[in-house]
Amino acid sequence: MKNYKALVVVTNHSSFENSKAEPTGLWLSELTHFYDELDKEGIHIDIVSPKGGKVPIDGRSLGRFTLDKATKKRYEDREFMALLEDTKPLSSVDWRDFDILYFAGGHGAMWDFSGNGELHTLTRKMYEDGKIVSAVCHGVAALQNVRLSNGDYLIKGRKGTGFPYFDEAIAGVKSLVPYNLEKTLKDRGMVYSKALFPLMGHAVVDGRLITGQNPNSTTKTAKAVLQVMDNS
Template sequence: MSAPKVLVVLTSHDKLGDTGKPTGWYLSEFAHPYDVLNAASVSLTVASPSGGPSKVDPSSIDAAKDDKISTNFLNSSATKPLFESTHPLSDFVGNPSAIAPYSAIFFPGGHGPMFDLSVSPESQQLVREFWDAGKVVAAVCHGPAALVNVKLSDGSSLLQGRKVTGFTNEEEDQVGLSKVMPFLLEDKLKEAIGTEGGFEKADAPWGEKVVVDAGGRLITGQNPASAKGVGEAILRVITAKV
């Protein structure tokens, strides 16, 4: 029996609006799920809209300076190639045989996904193809930005009536980037959910919150503190399916 595989999708966007500051994907939100999944012999492949190098947000490196899991992930020769030479999304989109080996697709956060993955037709199609194939769709923090505009084959929103979480308006306010973002993720998630289902969040900002819905097929985490829990949830679901 072969080990399960997960396709990770990182952002190709590395500029924080018009501030001139760099952004990208958030280190701990990839490192901690990777640590959980890799320890269980889950194989990870990494893609991005443009392919090639995907930039890690420098602020997330600074935030993780005392986080051994994240610093080891960033500097290890075994993991660097994952984000320094990503596959383009076009390698997978519209190619059932390419996605067949994968049990899940996972979107780490960072502010980059708010700018590119939220509006990428290729990313949206790939999510739809994973969903239609009965696979797991997972995201953490700003990663759910990749899901807000996904439409299923029947034209309905992927998130309609679902229970979902993601980076909250209050957390965005506290990092001082609400006015820089193209939209507020909490607002957009609520819009996609509609009147049924619900947006869920931790009792206080920055608290851990992982929401599992649709029989385990939809997994979302609120913020960096939720990254490990998202990895654990993905592992539970995909190993149960193998």
């Protein structure tokens, strides 16, 4: 798979936009776990963001119970973390250069992924050209408003998943999120599913559309991407 290239999109958005401007951003493991799986296979990976520049890291993803060993290793890797200090903007990307598109999550993605027309156009072009489109957790917000050339939502009638609304309460941010992602996905026609228990790993493959439910689903999602790529 060494000739394949993956485009990974991460958020620039750093606040819940409430009165206290509580911080959010990228959930780090949703980047690192995906990156690690593809990196093992020698796939070239470019990390970009909607606006470019520095990527905010959600501090909760660096906590005692959330920062796993593999992510900690990347977090302590200065060379890797430097990739997030000055990312290229989405506008600099030629979608034709890539075989895989992946949207990492973190609550920040609910803002700058959902209404970004440039991002939606790139997603449509890559999907309609036969490339893999994947996302995890709140990164799935990138897909909710993407329309295909025929006017249908990309996710209409497609099996998929994303962060459940019930779990926002578990995360302690139900009153802070700007909308109910699960409901929006269903309203757009996604055949939505989730794991039996909260925070369990769950990934869904529907052809070249691959989605994961939460941070614990990232490795599963990455492995599913590799399997689909291997079979294509």
